[in-house]
Amino acid sequence: MLEDLDYALASTVQLQEMKRGNVRVASTPLYSSYLLPQVVADFKLQFPGVNVHLLDSLNEDVLFRLTSGEADLAVAPRRNNDLEVEEELLFNDTFEVVCPFGHPLDELQIATWEQILEFPFIAMTKGYLASLQLDLASYSSSLNLQPAYEVAFLTTALAMVKAGLGVTALPAGALTMIEHFGLRAVEVEAPVVSRQVSLFTRAGQSLPPAAGELRLFLLQATAFRRT
Known part of the structure; x- marks a missing residue:
């Protein structure tokens, strides 16, 4: 009891x-x-x-x-x-590349990393950058990601893309946020990168x-x- x-x-x-x-x-x-x-x-x-x-x-x-x-x-x-x-x-979240409307990548339905790395890249945080570099290098030694800018916050990266300073890559789940910046997301392959x-x-x-x-x-x- x-x-x-x-x-x-x-x-x-x-x-x-x-x-x-x-x-x-x-x-x-x-x-x-x-x-x-x-x-x-x-x-x-x-x-x-x-x-x-x-x-x-x-x-x-x-x-x-x-x-x-x-x-x-x-x-x-x-x-x-x-x-x-x-x-x-x-x-699991798959990455897509984010660019301004009218950017050369905007004309593509699917972009490759080789095409993406032709433009200045905006990376976020050391962990994000290191893991992305590893993914690309594991796929091909020719995919050498050297970012033009490194920032800590998502909004900073998107504002820099909007200003025309480069492109960035985000998990697909976060892409609803790019609408506020008037940006475009393009699917990526060769390789497909996910987290x-x-x-x-x-x-x-x-x-x-x-x-x-x-x-x-x-x-x-x-x-x-x-x-």
Whole structure:
């Protein structure tokens, strides 16, 4: 009888904690810009008492903010095995090239990387650049990406493309943002470049109830992109 009462009380407390609390999510600027705002808005409709704090961070800082305890969850491109974190696939994102209307690439239905690298390239963050360089070099030693500019934030890259300073490449999921800048996206091949976007938690540690609910919500909200 006492065990049943304790269980009922614990369940009630957990339910109340799920309905209110604070959740901190670290994310790269890219996914803080186009993925998380709508997910958080939908989550708040179900859990209006939970405060969600987005900690947008440079790619190389995201997991540090998680493992240091500053964040409960993290959203970022896939990492190599890290014993401090657990990783769950959210979705795969394929890159497209972004250019102004009237640009020579705008005339193409599908562009190759060889064609793209004929123009100044605007890269974002060291992790983005290093992984893209590796993808291209693995496909062909002739695809030597040396960016004309390196920036930290998506909006900066898009503004520079709009100003005619070069082109950039973005995951397809982020392309809704280019409409605000009056830019055009073109599919890319030779090679097709994609990124696995993952949800990270601290290894061996249970999540607070509200953070656990947001984890499940994120996995459910992106399930259609894993098929």
